[in-house]
Amino acid sequence: ETGVTQSPTHLIKTRGQQVTLRCSSQSGHNTVSWYQQALGQGPQFIFQYYREEENGRGNFPPRFSGLQFPNYSSELNVNALELDDSALYLCASSFSGGAGYGYTFGSGTRLTVV
Amino acid sequence: EDQVTQSPEALRLQEGESSSLNCSYTVSGLRGLFWYRQDPGKGPEFLFTLYSAGEEKEKERLKATLTKKESFLHITAPKPEDSATYLCAVQAPNSGGYQKVTFGIGTKLQVIP
Numbered sequence: 001e002t003g004v005t006q007s008p009t010h011l012i013k014t015r016g017q018q019v020t021l022r023c024s025s026q027s028g029h030n031t032v033s034w035y036q037q038a039l040g041q042g043p044q045f046i047f048q049y050y051r052e053e054e055n056g057r058g059n060f061p062p063r064f065s066g067l068q069f070p071n072y073s074s075e076l077n078v079n080a081l082e083l084d085d086s087a088l089y090l091c092a093s094s095f096s097g098g099a100g101y102g103y104t105f106g107s108g109t110r111l112t113v114v
Numbered sequence: 115e116d117q118v119t120q121s122p123e124a125l126r127l128q129e130g131e132s133s134s135l136n137c138s139y140t141v142s143g144l145r146g147l148f149w150y151r152q153d154p155g156k157g158p159e160f161l162f163t164l165y166s167a168g169e170e171k172e173k174e175r176l177k178a179t180l181t182k183k184e185s186f187l188h189i190t191a192p193k194p195e196d197s198a199t200y201l202c203a204v205q206a207p208n209s210g211g212y213q214k215v216t217f218g219i220g221t222k223l224q225v226i227p
Contacts, residue, residue: 004157033215042118042201042217043158056212090157102148102160103215110155 004093006106013113018079021111023091025072026104032074033103034066035090043090049074078111086113116141118218120202126224130191135221137202138184145213147185149178150201152220158201192225199223 005024013019025032031050035043045058049068063079072093078085088110092103117140127133139147146165150158162171164180171178175196177188187200199220208214 035217040219042203042219045214045216048212050212056208056214058214088155092157102150102163103158104160105150105157107155107157 004091004104004106006089006091006109008109009107010110011112013081013111015081015083015113017081018077019081019111021076021078021089021091021109023074023076023093023106025074025091025093029093029095029104030072031094032068032072033092033094034074034076035092036060036085037088037090037108039087046076081113083113086111116204116206116214116216118202118204118216120200120218120221122221123219124222124224126226127189127192129193129225129227132188132190132192134189135187135200135202135223136184137187137218139202139204141204141206141216143206144204145207146205147180148203148205148215149176149185149187150203152199152201154199161200189223192223194225194227197223197225 007022033048034046037043046060048056052068065077067075088108090108091106094103119138121136146163149161152158162178167182175190179186199222201220203217205215
């Protein structure tokens with residue numbers, strides 16, 4: 001059991017640029033959720049992927065997009081970065097969206113937009 | 115819209131001084147309530163799931179309870195290593211057909227030796 005791995009751990013981008021964040025799910029998990037956590041706030045739901053399809057989305061604009069691959073790894077893409085996108089981005093994996101057993105979170109990617 | 119409110123926002127305790135953290139929620143069709151621990155710069159770590167009013171779960175110095183409107187995380191005789199932010203989250207079905215999880219802002223606990 002390897003847990004959830006996210007890369008990179010830190011990233012600095014310029015406003016208007018695009019960024020891709022990556023996540024490797026825990027072995028045996030087929031669902032991945034992405035969250036944005038601003039400093040001092042709770043995690044905010046971005047979207048969830050199950051079997052390579054988006055099956056749920058929070059209040060985030062279309063410039064936030066994602067992918068899930070056959071091996072259940074995942075990407076979060078953000079286009080046209082804004083200063084307010086600066087946050088900790090968390091990936092969480094689970095089995096069949098069953099958060100009742102608790103999501104397994106990665107350590108996150110700290111994105112700074114300047 | 116599902117809402118989770120945690121109080122207090124910050125709590126400072128002396129080592130051994132027991133206390134409780136509160137999580138009140140408004141949700142349609144609760145499927146589960148979760149407690150997570152988050153250390154600075156890290157992802158949340160799962161602690162408990164509670165499914166129905168009256169349910170209790172324990173782990174070391176932590177005990178979580180659930181009513182129809184709120185949950186409490188009781189910390190008995192805390193140690194400095196219990197210092198962290200404790201997050202509460204609720205799971206409920208969404209119109210999109212998936213189980214949405216909504217987090218509170220968290221309670222930042224500091225335990226002083």
